[in-house]
Amino acid sequence: MRYLNNWLDKTDWIDIIVLTLQLRDSLMAKPPRSDPKQQSLRTQGVLHHRPEAVTDELFRQLDFFDPRDLLQVKYEMLRRVETDGYSVSAAAAAFGLSRPSFYEARAAWQHEGLAGLLPKKRGPHSGYKLTDEVVMFLCSAYTNNASLTPPELAAQVETTFGIQVHPRSIERALQRAEKKRR
Secondary structure, three states, rough: HHHHHHHOOHHHHHHHHHHHHHHHHHHOOOOOOOOOOHHHHHHOEOOOHHHHHOOHHHHOOOOOOOOOEEEHHHHHHHHHHHOOOOOOHHHHHHHHHHHHHHHHHHHHHHHHHHHHHOOOOOOOOOOOOOOOOHHHHHHHHHOOOOOOOHHHHHHHHHHOOOOOHHHHHHHHHHHHHHHHHH
């Protein structure tokens, strides 16, 4: 210790102590509170994944404009091109989006209005393989023999209709059909 005392003077010791306390405080700091608006935007599917890329002056100067709100960002991008005469490339860049995103948003806006800018559910929207005919077949087969399992019903559907249906899809279809009968 005597060697260290000779090597470090008083200001060095104070600096070390202050740095240690700052490091301790930063490591023990509470995580930032989650922002309820950001969580809501995420839940609704309209959270802009790159809000820092929005460089439009309105979004930088006014609190009303939120670069995290993708719906607002898309609307303002479309408005800039339509009413303010921005080029598509300039507007897309200013709002942190691509040109294809602009054209997609514009087509959705023209067909559906503001609701067209809302995110769409991805993937199939229903059991497209499970037509009414297939569901009737499944209900009939299950009514005739309640001991049939979904994998066995799937095999029957493949044999009869030539389509592969996941057993879980069959379970859900039978549950929906049962609810309708009630």
